[in-house]
Amino acid sequence: MLKLDNFKEAKNRLDPVLVKTSLIYSEPFSNESDNEVYIKPENLQRTGSFKLRGAYNKISKMDPELKKKGLIASSAGNHAQGVAYAAHQADVEATIVMPAHTPLIKVEATTSHGANVVLHGEVYDEAYGKACELQKEHGYTFVHPFDDEDVIEGQGTIALEILEELPETDIILVPVGGGGLISGIACAAKQMNPNVKIIGVEPDGAASALAAIEQDEVVTLKDAVTIADGTAVKRIGDIPFQYIREYVDEIVTVSDYDLMKAFLVLIEKHKLIAENSGILSLAALKKLNVKNKKVVCLISGGNIDVKNISSMINKGLVARGRIFTFTVELPDVPGQLAKVSNLLASLNANVISLEHNQFINLPRFSEVELRVTCETNGEKHIKQIIDGFKENGLEIKTVNQD
Incomplete structure (x- = not known):
């Protein structure tokens, strides 16, 4: 398991490329949940999500000879941009395989950093399979979005920032897709403050981490159906499962309509735009059975296709x-x-x-x-x-x- 010093070293590695995403106190979400709620806005991060942290950390630590062979990754969009950006900074060629229905904004943002994009499959898992084929065919080095400790190490730097800014944090709510983000945050946070509670949040239609915890082994869901496309993962990573089992206190799920309600409040009250998977943590506030706690909600990304915004607002208006x-x-x-x-x-x-x-x-x-x-x-x-x-x-x- 990673040590606190690993995360501190990763933070030093990442500081030159990170945007400072300071906590934002949320009066509306605080009032609705009867807790003191803060937002960690990684949607404002360079490339629009937290994924830059893990990708950049991984590529920065790679052997130069491996980099020369080129990189490959699979992603629903945000990891793609992180890899593309980091590869461009390192002057390394990168190929990204993305699900066929990935929002156009994420595809264009990835190609804008110079990466080659291959669209394949309906969900992340199918894109991953194609990436593995291309890796074997061309000898690329694979940069996994979550099943990699260097990536987990980079994501965990978020916990350092949260607890340095708000040491008295009681609960951190974290979106869960493949599990890399919550693995890093939970591991780092628990070593800084063993009393902080880490709660993972998954969409009802893609609760692969919850299924793994319940069965005490990694399982593959039959399907992953949710508007939170960034977390539509049928199987969490093997490495993240070990971290989740060790450090995560609870996994909860939310519905697509919960997401629409949270989206409306975020955009109306805070003037912030986030993608559907990015607001899982905000949607989960009503699932907390506590009051008067300091709760940090991580908004993991903001790369939403603009044509979906009006639909989300309208559905959020109905849901609320x-x-x-x-x-x-x-x-x-x-x-x-x-x-x-x-x-x-x-x-x-x-x-x-x-x-x-x-x-x-x-x-x-x-x-x-x-x-x-x-x-x-x-x-x-x-x-x-x-x-x-x-x-x-x-x-x-x-x-x-x-």
Whole structure:
């Protein structure tokens, strides 16, 4: 296992290329979780994620003769950019294999550093298989995104920064994909302060670390289905599993809708953009069964495809009750639309759309259905709308937009 001095040496190695990502106190997330929440914004790191740390550390330590043969890596995007950047700094040729549906922003960012990109497979594991084939074919040196102690050593420098800035940290929430990030952070943090609690966060649809812990061995999931593409890993690394088992206190999972809710708060209240996998830690705050603790949430990356941002915002609005869609059955007589519109106005709900359907087959022949979508201030406001309609003799049926 890595020692604290290893992480300190890695930090000295990395300091010339790192952007200082100081902790940000989050009032909205603190209020929602009843804890003192801080954000570690690695989305602001050079190349847009923490992955630069592990890749640069690994390549910096490599034998010069190995570098001459060229490098190869597989990545959902962020490790790719880290390897590409580090290889460019070392004047070494690099080839990166990425899943076919990797967001274009990550592909372009990788090629901008001079790396050759090969798109292959649906998820990371398939891209990894292709990278292994190319390694054997061309004699490249493989730079693994998480199953490598030099990479883990680089990622662990984040823990040093967190605990140097906030020594009294009680909990660190860390996104988990292949396990390299949490391995480094947990190992370094526990050696600095054995009392700090390390909690890993995975998406419900790709909980390979949780499965490994539960079965006490590394397992391969049947599939990895999640909007958090950067953590869509069906099998965690063998080396990270040893570190997770030794140093990580707990693994929790969150849904895609939890991610959308966290994304909306982050962008609305902090004006920060993060990718879906990057906000796993923020989405997990509601899973904590503690109060009044100092909690650091690591935002691991910010390389989101811009065309997905509006969709995430809209879905986040729905998930947090800021957009409310419902149906109500009305008598088929004049003046009912005006009645509903006036009622919503009196309840301070902003109408987005009204759909008056006379042709739906309702139990009572003399009624029609009105479908309404309106903007609200959240769940409490929605309850006020439901109660207000009931007081006026109208029963609302919420439309589930999941």
